[in-house]
Amino acid sequence: MTALTERLARLKNGPTSENLGLLVMLAVLVVGFAILSPRFLTAANLGSMGFQMPLLGLLTLAMLAPILSGGLNLAIVYTANVCGLTLAWTLMQFGGAEAGMAAFALGTVLALIVGALSGAVMGAVVAYVGAHPILVSLAMMIFLRGLGEFLTRGGDISGFPDYMRVLGHGSVVGIPVPLILFAVVALAWHVLLRRTPHGFSVYMTGSNQRAAQYAGLDAKRTLVLIYALSGVLCAIAGILMAARFNSVRVGHGEALLLITVLACFLGGIDPFGGHGRVVPVIIALVILQVLSSGLNLIGANQHLATAVWGLFLIAVMVLRSGRLEQMLSLIMRKDK
Amino acid sequence: MNKVTGLVSALALTFGFSSASAAETTMGIVVKIGGIPWFNAMEDGITRRAAELGVRAEMIGPVSADPALQVQAIEDLIARGVDVIGVVPNDEAALEPVLAKAREAGIIVISHEGPGLQNVDWNFELASAEGFGEAHARLLSEQTEEGGTYAVYVGSLTVPLHNAWADAAIAWMEENRPDLVPVGDRYGVAENVDNSRSTALDLIGANPDLRGFLAFGSQGPIGAGRAVEERRRTGEIHVMGPFSPGQGRSMIHSGVLTGGYMWNPAQAGEVFVTLGQMLAEGQSIEAGMDIPGLGVVDPDFDGKDIITDNLLEINAETVDSLAEMGL
Numbered sequence: 001m002t003a004l005t006e007r008l009a010r011l012k013n014g015p016t017s018e019n020l021g022l023l024v025m026l027a028v029l030v031v032g033f034a035i036l037s038p039r040f041l042t043a044a045n046l047g048s049m050g051f052q053m054p055l056l057g058l059l060t061l062a063m064l065a066p067i068l069s070g071g072l073n074l075a076i077v078y079t080a081n082v083c084g085l086t087l088a089w090t091l092m093q094f095g096g097a098e099a100g101m102a103a104f105a106l107g108t109v110l111a112l113i114v115g116a117l118s119g120a121v122m123g124a125v126v127a128y129v130g131a132h133p134i135l136v137s138l139a140m141m142i143f144l145r146g147l148g149e150f151l152t153r154g155g156d157i158s159g160f161p162d163y164m165r166v167l168g169h170g171s172v173v174g175i176p177v178p179l180i181l182f183a184v185v186a187l188a189w190h191v192l193l194r195r196t197p198h199g200f201s202v203y204m205t206g207s208n209q210r211a212a213q214y215a216g217l218d219a220k221r222t223l224v225l226i227y228a229l230s231g232v233l234c235a236i237a238g239i240l241m242a243a244r245f246n247s248v249r250v251g252h253g254e255a256l257l258l259i260t261v262l263a264c265f266l267g268g269i270d271p272f273g274g275h276g277r278v279v280p281v282i283i284a285l286v287i288l289q290v291l292s293s294g295l296n297l298i299g300a301n302q303h304l305a306t307a308v309w310g311l312f313l314i315a316v317m318v319l320r321s322g323r324l325e326q327m328l329s330l331i332m333r334k335d336k
Numbered sequence: 337m338n339k340v341t342g343l344v345s346a347l348a349l350t351f352g353f354s355s356a357s358a359a360e361t362t363m364g365i366v367v368k369i370g371g372i373p374w375f376n377a378m379e380d381g382i383t384r385r386a387a388e389l390g391v392r393a394e395m396i397g398p399v400s401a402d403p404a405l406q407v408q409a410i411e412d413l414i415a416r417g418v419d420v421i422g423v424v425p426n427d428e429a430a431l432e433p434v435l436a437k438a439r440e441a442g443i444i445v446i447s448h449e450g451p452g453l454q455n456v457d458w459n460f461e462l463a464s465a466e467g468f469g470e471a472h473a474r475l476l477s478e479q480t481e482e483g484g485t486y487a488v489y490v491g492s493l494t495v496p497l498h499n500a501w502a503d504a505a506i507a508w509m510e511e512n513r514p515d516l517v518p519v520g521d522r523y524g525v526a527e528n529v530d531n532s533r534s535t536a537l538d539l540i541g542a543n544p545d546l547r548g549f550l551a552f553g554s555q556g557p558i559g560a561g562r563a564v565e566e567r568r569r570t571g572e573i574h575v576m577g578p579f580s581p582g583q584g585r586s587m588i589h590s591g592v593l594t595g596g597y598m599w600n601p602a603q604a605g606e607v608f609v610t611l612g613q614m615l616a617e618g619q620s621i622e623a624g625m626d627i628p629g630l631g632v633v634d635p636d637f638d639g640k641d642i643i644t645d646n647l648l649e650i651n652a653e654t655v656d657s658l659a660e661m662g663l
Contacts, residue, residue: 039416048415052408154492158429169433245407247429255402296412299394306399 022267022283025315029287033294040297047176051169053289054182055240056256056263057282061189062233063260064281065226068193070206070273071126071133073230077257078144079118080238083111084248085148087239088157096159104161111235118144119231123224148250158247168243178240185236190278192229202226206273263288266317361616363393364413365422365608366406370397373582373662374601378424381605385629393420393609403430410434414441420612425450444615448604451641457615460607460630460642462599465497467645469504469552471597472576476509476516476548479574479594483515484545487536489526489560489577491553498526498552505550519543525559526551526577532559540567551577558584561592581650581658588655595651602661603629603646 033040059076066073090107091099118140125136170177193199201222204212212219242248265271266288267281291312300308365382367375379395386393396413398405403426411434413421421438425431428450435445435455447459476486488506490498502522509516519539525531532555540546540563549560557577561584564573576594587593607629614627621642626632635642650658 042415044417045412045415048411052411055404156427156429158432165433169437241404244433245403245427245430246433247427249403249427249430251402252427252430253402253404255398255400255405292408293412293415296396296409297416299416 019280019283022280022287026283026287026290029290029294029312033290033298037294037298040294043174045293045297047171047174049289049293050176050179051244052293053285054176054178055237055244055253056259056288057182057285058185058233058237058240059253059256060260060263060281060285061186061278062230062237064264064267064269064276064278065189065193065202065230065233066133066137067261067264067269067271068206068273068276069202069223069226070209071223071227072137072261073119073122073227074134074137074257075118075122075141075144076230076234076237076260077253078141078148078250079115079231079234080241081248081250081252082118082144082148082238083115083235084238084242084252085151085157085250086111086114087242088160088248091160092157097161099161101163104164108239111239112232115231115233115235115238116228117231119234120224120228122231123227126227127220127223145250152250154250156247156249158245160242160246164243165246168240168246178244181236181240185233186278186282189233193278198222198225203274206270206275208274259288262313266313361391361420361613362416362418363391363420363422363609363612364409364416364418365393365395365424365605366409366413367395367397367424368406368426369401370395370399373580375424377661377663378601378605381600381602382609383605384602385606385609389609389613391609391613393612395605401426403427406431407434410438414438414443417441418443419616420444420446422446422448422608422612423450424448425453428452431455444612446608446611446615448608451639451643453640456640458611458621458635458640458642460604460611460644462604462607462630462644462646463597464643464645465500466504468578468597468647469501469506470508471645471647472501472550472552472578473505473508473512475576475594475596476505476550476574477513479576480513480516480547482547483513484547485517485519485543486548486550487519487539487543487546487560488522489532489535489549489551489553489556490522490524491527491556493522493524501552502550505552516547519546526553526556529555529559529562532556533563536560536563537566540564540569540573546573548574548576551575551579553577554579557593557596558587561587565590565592579650581655581663584650585655585659588650588652595649595655597647597649598658598663599646600648601663 039045062076063073087107090110091103094103122136122140125131126133167177172180193202201217204217205219205222209219241252245252263284264281266284269276269281291309367378375397382393382395396409398409406426410421414437421443423431425447432455438445439455445456447453447456450459451461453459488502490502506518523535525535536549536559551557551560557575557579561575564570564575570592574594577596578598579596584593588595610628621635623634624632630642630644631646633642633644
């Protein structure tokens with residue numbers, strides 16, 4: 001019983017120790033890179049990181065919610081691609097590079113609808129058929145990929161209006177526009193998960209779907225909704241990707257899929273669902289970005305850099321986890 | 337805290353601590369993917385030429401062939417303030433915005449295998465599509481005295497470069513060897529050994545007058561060669577095309593594969609550095625210039641393309657040394 005109240009308390013107040021470990025790691029990295037390269041703390045480099053992180057960040061948030069509900073969404077990258085294609089196709093209907101703002105708005109709405117729909121379908125299959133989310137989202141991933149490749153014949157659609165460049169590469173008072181977009185979405189996501197009844201249902205469903213159902217929550221509706229919202233986030237990521245690359249092709253960003261899972265787990269999300277917060281995941285994202293940009297900046301040997309990357313991930317997890325202490329105390333107890 | 341210091345020192349091992357003076361030209365070359373033989377050879381070329389010219393150049397190979405990773409690597413290079421950015425694009429269109437950004441920052445941009453790129457100072461090729469296709473067609477024509485049919489493979493029907501090679505080769509054959517005609521349309525199987533082999537077995541069975549395979553795509557010659565070997569038609573049916581020398585070495589020696597052409601990635605790496613240094617010093621590229629690694633050039637000023645034919649023949653004499661380079 002104490003364990004349960006403890007857990008509830010953790011859920012309510014948030015484990016500050018978890019954030020602390022991540023922040024310490026981040027500080028060590030920033031100080032380390034700043035010493036090694038005078039260019040690390042320049043506006044140019046910070047700006048470059050600010051432009052790079054949002055894409056991975058949006059996809060990670062899209063991955064986060066399904067994991068919290070006890071599932072997984074492997075289709076995020078291809079959902080983003082297909083939503084990007086929807087936008088690109090709409091723009092092409094209105095003259096490609098000459099398309100007006102209205103066309104962009106329409107394309108955005110259509111892309112969001114496509115994202116929500118593909119998410120909702122996944123959610124519905126997970127909730128009502130009871131298939132495992134990994135299988136469902138894998139199937140969806142293959143379907144979306146095949147659909148995209150069929151529609152584009154593997155080629156790309158490029159040449160968008162100039163104002164889209166602002167979304168991908170512009171700055172407002174020195175802050176990259178993609179970063180502002182990400183901050184707004186992350187805040188909304190945080191509020192949604194922590195402050196709304198729907199967010200509460202997600203956590204409860206993730207902890208124990210059957211118990212949530214018996215407690216009077218509509219766990220199935222929750223699942224459909226959370227996958228649909230995850231699809232909407234993918235759509236936003238897809239639109240950002242189109243703006244940043246000025247082109248859309250099925251397969252852009254493929255390499256980011258596993259990194260989003262990694263960022264979630266680094267941020268202390270319980271792989272089995274029910275526990276985890278947005279803030280540590282964002283800190284984890286910043287750590288990954290600092291590590292990636294920092295290693296590039298100091299010109300680290302490419303072959304060793306991958307190994308160092310892996311080492312750091314292990315170190316972050318060791319430093320972060322309050323579970324280390326929990327496990328230690330468990331072992332102690334057994335000894336007694 | 338010990339863990340942290342340990343990690344920092346592990347990290348320190350990977351730094352290229354070198355004495356960078358302010359005047360030294362710095363270059364970063366972003367390739368399609370790191371850790372494969374082709375780009376390892378390119379890295380050797382880059383390092384060698386950078387040492388000769390006394391500049392700082394390094395190659396960045398993303399962990400997977402995803403244009404998103406190339407965009408990130410280029411953004412990091414811009415932040416670092418390098419003088420020259422080189423790129424071998426995975427997807428030309430996706431790189432345009434970030435390359436435009438680089439040029440706005442005053443960085444010189446050079447590309448290789450990216451003839452369609454707009455936001456570059458120069459793009460260079462060691463093989464033109466026509467020259468490459470025609471060289472293979474000529475090889476087929478030399479091997480085959482009597483008339484008959486030949487089959488054409490491409491990696492996939494959507495690979496623009498392979499199809500351009502195939503177009504050039506077929507056009508050359510029509511003009512010079514009207515007695516040799518292509519059998520059917522081209523086959524998009526050459527990225528896969530098994531598909532190449534089974535398609536070749538079918539074609540050999542169906543066409544008694546089949547004289548050769550022109551296989552564009554790295555696995556096509558290998559697969560077709562295996563089929564010819566299985567049917568014991570070595571010497572009657574000739575197989576040619578670009579392939580990895582290490583993979584096709586024994587088949588060349590046994591005569592199943594006639595050979596083919598490729599270009600040297602190490603040479604491309606050297607050209608990146610040579611061209612980068614020339615442009616960084618403010619030299620402009622003129623028609624008729626003799627650029628080391630490219631030879632006498634005839635640049636296309638509108639398309640910003642420098643296209644040369646520096647083909648490397650793969651045959652019984654050259655295959656071993658090429659394979660030893662790790663290619």
